Amino acid sequence: VERSILVSKNQILNIDDFSVHLESSPLKKKLQLPGVGSITLEQMEIEMVKRAMTFHQNKISKAAASLGITRNALYRRLEKYQIPFNETED
Incomplete structure (x- = not known):
């Protein structure tokens, strides 16, 4: 007003x-989300981790914070999903 x-x-x-x-x-x-049943939770998690890493230019601390997880949790997901990255200094 x-x-x-x-x-x-x-x-x-x-x-x-x-x-x-x-x-x-x-x-x-x-927020545009995929339709129910069109993507698994695991696929969504992989996509979000990749997007966060790209957006934050592989800065682990910033990517983890934007995802609402710890650095260690992000490292575990990168390893679990075999997502390649070159870590840059935070």
């Missing part, structure tokens, strides 16, 4: 003043 008041060119707010902010709201964007 406050943002709409500041941005609006009118003295009285109307629906159009709010719609601009509602369309760009992060709540409106839904």
Whole structure:
């Protein structure tokens, strides 16, 4: 509401003043997940570990933190799923 008041060119707010902010709201964007039964939990875990490692440029501490697991847990998953990586300094 406050943002709409500041941005609006009118003295009285109307629906159009709010719609601009509602369309760009992060709540409106839904997380796209695969359909039930289309991927296993293990496959999803492998994909998320790979994505975190790529996003954080193989920095173990940052990748582990973004996944909500410890460094040791991430090392175990990398070994378990045989995901190759070249560790960089954190």
